[in-house]
Amino acid sequence: MxxxxxxxxxxxxxxxxxxxxxxxxxxxxxxxxxxxxxxxxxxxxxxxxxxxxxxxxxxxxxxxxxxxxxxxxxxxxxxxxxxxxxxxxxxxxxxxxxxxxxxxxxxxxxxxxxxxxxxxxxxxxxxxxxxxxxxxxxxxxxxxxxxxxxxxxxxxxxxxxxxxxxxxxxxxxxxxxxxxxxxxxxxxxxxxxDAASAEMVKYAANCFLAMKLSYVNAIAELCELVGADVSAVTDGMGHDRRIGQSFLRPGPGWGGSCLPKDTHAMVRIAESVGVDFDLVRSTIDTNRRQQRRVVDKVRDAVGGTLAGARIGILGLAFKAGTNDLRDSPALAVAELLAFEGAELVAHDPEIGRPLVGMTVVDDAYLAVRDADAVVLLTEWPEFRALDWGRVADLMSGVVVLDTRNHLDADALHRAGLALRGLGRRQPAAAG
Structure with missing residues (x-):
């Protein structure tokens, strides 16, 4: 070479x-x-x-x-x-x-x-x-x-x-x-x-991935309503080589430095040549709705109003393995919670700096102390390994909303906590 x-x-x-x-x-x-x-x-x-x-x-x-x-x-x-x-x-x-x-x-x-x-x-x-x-x-x-x-x-x-x-x-x-x-x-x-095709490849790929994520989030919502389990559904889908296993996990929405800006840019590119790219517009709209749906679940977990509720937030980065907050769905959800009057205490293993609208602490157990509900928004391995009995003792409430379907349901059940996921057929009941 x-x-x-x-x-x-x-x-x-x-x-x-x-x-x-x-x-x-x-x-x-x-x-x-x-x-x-x-x-x-x-x-x-x-x-x-x-x-x-x-x-x-x-x-x-x-x-x-x-x-x-x-x-x-x-x-x-x-x-x-x-x-x-x-x-x-x-x-x-x-x-x-x-x-x-x-x-x-x-x-x-x-x-x-x-x-x-x-x-x-x-x-x-x-x-x-x-x-x-x-x-x-x-x-x-x-x-x-x-x-x-x-x-x-x-x-x-x-x-x-x-x-x-x-x-x-x-x-x-x-x-x-x-x-x-x-x-x-x-x-x-x-x-x-040619250059134009190469430039289009990146947008086409990222918009497809965003559509796949929005699709699985919509499937998760549907699973909840019809009594299906999204984990089983996506496992069955993922074995189809035409679909594959990647990007089939529901979450609080997609974000990061690429997908949000690239989907919006694709819409504008289409508009510039007279095309209304409804499919990508719907992908963006579904993502926003997913964030609001998570807030609805938290509100329901604390009795119908977020005003004055103390919410423990686990995870702020847009995904585990990074310290990137750009267009993080965790921050989008947190902003909506704060807008409705919730008191937020958050922990992320790689985010230590202060953030507007919440208190950021350096220990997960500090984040869950006296919480009326806990919301996991980023799938850090450290959160799965928490002592959930200790978490239960520290919390004021009993509901843990796992927006990544990341946690061990049996561990939370044994601790007496009510685990609620996305697209799961039946949340674990508190003991």
Whole structure:
């Protein structure tokens, strides 16, 4: 494999994982960020992102001289052959992706990119962005390639080094092949296509996953009403190879840094060409309804009103294995509970900072003390291992709402607690 000189602009989840993993494959990588403090911490080997294996890759890459960190994009691209743009594209007004960071960097690098550089859009961007970046760079010698990422928080390093596929899109086949070659050592299926198709792949995949999650949450609601058990239903479904087991677990709604913004962006993309994408709109609406449904269950658990009720919250991150609060369904549910007057005391193994509308404590048993009800919102293994007899002694009430169907029903039953899940046929009664 040829060793390439690579610049990565942006050191968030995608950028830092991309840089560290490419360095582990033998390439020479310079990662850039505008945050002076973050650059200093990364140079010292301090990784603030909770991501298994990432700190080790950063340390190993620096020790081997293949990975370095600099402040500012211009400093990173001085002798780069390939430049990855791993910049935030948050949801803007009306749900469209905000491309201001991508466009700003493209303009800034126009005059300093080495001759023949390939610019790679790694960020999730709407169809046509590669063309837009090429126009902003405005140089015939610089090709722009789309290489969408498919990294899951909590397993990003593994996903990068063991991908299902690598998608590379460009209107220049030579540039696409040059980028694809960077990943040759991984031995993964590589799908080459035009830039517009590559940009659409990421949105199409994420919207499909969001639809699958909303679907199973709707099935869970239906199971409760007809006396079925969602765990049995999804087990039966998941053995169908056309469906599979993944993304078939009900929860308090989906969130994180990708699905919310990507579903809204897809709706806007469709609108821009005169298509009303009702299926994705319904997916978003179902997700919002799921959060309200969880609140309804908590309200019912404390007697019909949340005003003045003390609620213990277990889990704040949008999923276990991360410290990411972006669009966390746990926070959405907590906000609705607080709006109705509930007093919230929360614990998450990786979230210690204060949050508006609740008290955050550093111990799960402090969160459940004197609680009229306890709500599990993130499926951390630590919560399954709690001493539920002790929890029962500390609580004022007896209901534990498990929105992830994560807890051991027998353990809670023995403790005298009433476990209520999502889509379960029959909640365990308190002893």
């Amino acid at each position: 040829f060793v390439r000189r690579i610049a990565v602009v942006g050191t968030g989840y995608v950028g830092l994982t991309t840089g560290a993993c490419l360095a582990s494959l033998g390439h020479r990588v310079v990662c850039a960020d505008v945050d002076t403090l973050k650059v200093a911490r990364l140079r010292a080997g301090q990784v603030d992102i909770l991501e298994p294996g990432l700190t080790e890759l950063v340390t190993e890459g620096q020790a081997a001289g293949r990975l370095e960190f600099v402040e500012g994009a211009r400093a990173a691209v001085a002798d780069a052959e390939v430049v990855f743009l791993c910049l935030p594209t948050p949801m803007g007004l009306g749900g469209a992706a905000d491309l201001s960071a991508v466009e700003s960097v493209a303009r800034d690098l126009r005059e300093v990119l080495p001759y023949g550089t390939v610019v790679v859009c790694k960020s999730t961007v709407p169809v046509g962005t590669s063309t837009r970046v090429a126009d902003l760079v405005g140089r015939e010698d610089v090709a722009v390639v789309s290489n969408p990422e498919f990294l899951r928080e909590g397993s990003a390093v593994r996903d990068f080094l063991h991908p299902d596929r690598i998608v590379v899109g460009s209107d220049s086949p030579q540039a696409a092949e040059r980028v694809a070659a960077l990943f040759a050592k991984l031995g993964a299926p590589t799908v080459l296509m």
